[in-house]
Amino acid sequence: MKSLFPTITFAIAISTLTLRADPMDEKQFQKLMKESGDIAKRMKPGIDGKDSAQVSKDGARIEEINKQMVAFWQAKKVEKAVKLSEESVASAKLVASSAKEQDWEKVKASLQGVMKNCKACHETYREKLDDGSYRFKL
Ligand code: HEC
Numbered sequence: 001m002k003s004l005f006p007t008i009t010f011a012i013a014i015s016t017l018t019l020r021a022d023p024m025d026e027k028q029f030q031k032l033m034k035e036s037g038d039i040a041k042r043m044k045p046g047i048d049g050k051d052s053a054q055v056s057k058d059g060a061r062i063e064e065i066n067k068q069m070v071a072f073w074q075a076k077k078v079e080k081a082v083k084l085s086e087e088s089v090a091s092a093k094l095v096a097s098s099a100k101e102q103d104w105e106k107v108k109a110s111l112q113g114v115m116k117n118c119k120a121c122h123e124t125y126r127e128k129l130d131d132g133s134y135r136f137k138l
Pocket of ligand 1: 026029030033034036037038040062069081082084085088114115117118119121122125126127133134135136137
């Protein structure tokens, strides 16, 4: 009898892949948004203080968060939000790399590229409730 081992290994590999590719739910999304908000707040002092390590770390984190957002919006089939998130991945990557190179003008320009997308997406897809909290507007 042929060993089942390759089949089982294959099945486990596939299920791990599917799990990892699973887009996050709305609670997780909100958590990442709050984290983005915290990062956005410390960007300016970081840049003013020329804190290369912190700004490049935060830029890389924003890049990672937006990668997860791309998958989230793809699953919801919201094309414009996918595009905004993809653009933010690219701009955040530039924030991280130029902070490492201490090219602060480029950091500022790339950060603007990220921040304008925060605003654009919120204007279209975010709604503020009476209690001050936020939710999706789709
Ligand atoms: C492609 C769309 C999109 C982009 C880009 C985006 N957001 Fe959001 N954001 C949302 C939506 C939708 C909500 C409302 C959902 C929620 O809060 O549960 C939200 C909520 C938030 C909240 C409120 C979280 C809460 O519930 O308290 C903050 C803070 C936030 N975003 C910060 C940011 C920052 C900073 C950026 C840019 C670095 C950004 N967002 C980029 C879609 C986006």
